[in-house]
Amino acid sequence: MTNLIKSGQWKIGEQIPSENFLKRHYKVSRLTIRKALDLLTNENLIIKKKGSRAKVISRKSAPKTYIYTTLDEPMFKKKTKSIVVYFAKKRSIVSKRFLNENVFEIKRHFFDNKEPAYIQNGQVLEKIVPDLSEKDFNFQKYSNASLSEILVSKYNLKIYSQKITSNAMLLDKEEAGFFKVPINSAATKWVNFYYDINDHLLFVNTEISLKNIYIELYNRNLL
Secondary structure (H helix, E strand, O other): OHHHOOOOEEEOEEEEOOHHHHHHHHHHHHHHHHHHHHHHHHOOOOOOOOOOOOOOOOOOOOEEEEEEEEEEHHHHHHHHEEEEEEEEEOOOOOOOHHHHOOOEEEEEEEEEOOEEEEEEEEEEEOEEEEOOOHHHHHHHHHHHOOHHHHHHHHHOOOOOOOOOEEEEEEOHHHHHHHHHOOOOOOEEEEEEEEOOOOOOOOEEEEEOOOOOOOOOOEEEEEE
């Protein structure tokens, strides 16, 4: 399919054959076809819209950049359970962009089975989710979810950009107590800043872990 696009046999602006046709033509499952179309979409060769066939938009690959972290491991997320240890309205101390705003501050402890996994500190602008409550983070449906997953799914927040930082740190007394390690032990701090379409900061999510949280940037290449 990549060759058909790059050679011009599938022309820019034209719809490609249906999934059923491609499944029969290549003698593979529908799931395989969908994965292939996802790869073509990620290469910016085609665009998919719900309810219609995919359309060719370019003959030149432009691979997207993917971000992967250790905390994204599906098995790790599946095994974790969270407990809310702090929930209150207060002035922000995490970001200068938040200093003049009232925020909800949420702290959760995550456990891998019964073992301490990581600490999550969230700060959310009160004006964008005025009915946010501690109960939202205690429901079983959301117990393993990240702060962004809860806010996007429950409150329909529209996130248009994200800034990510990851750096080494030393644990303070409270943090060391949670992880059951000596004070000033080395750890990793992972911070996400989420912005709306006008580049206004919506919320900040900080995670602290003894696990090596890393950011891996890579490009997928079909060839």
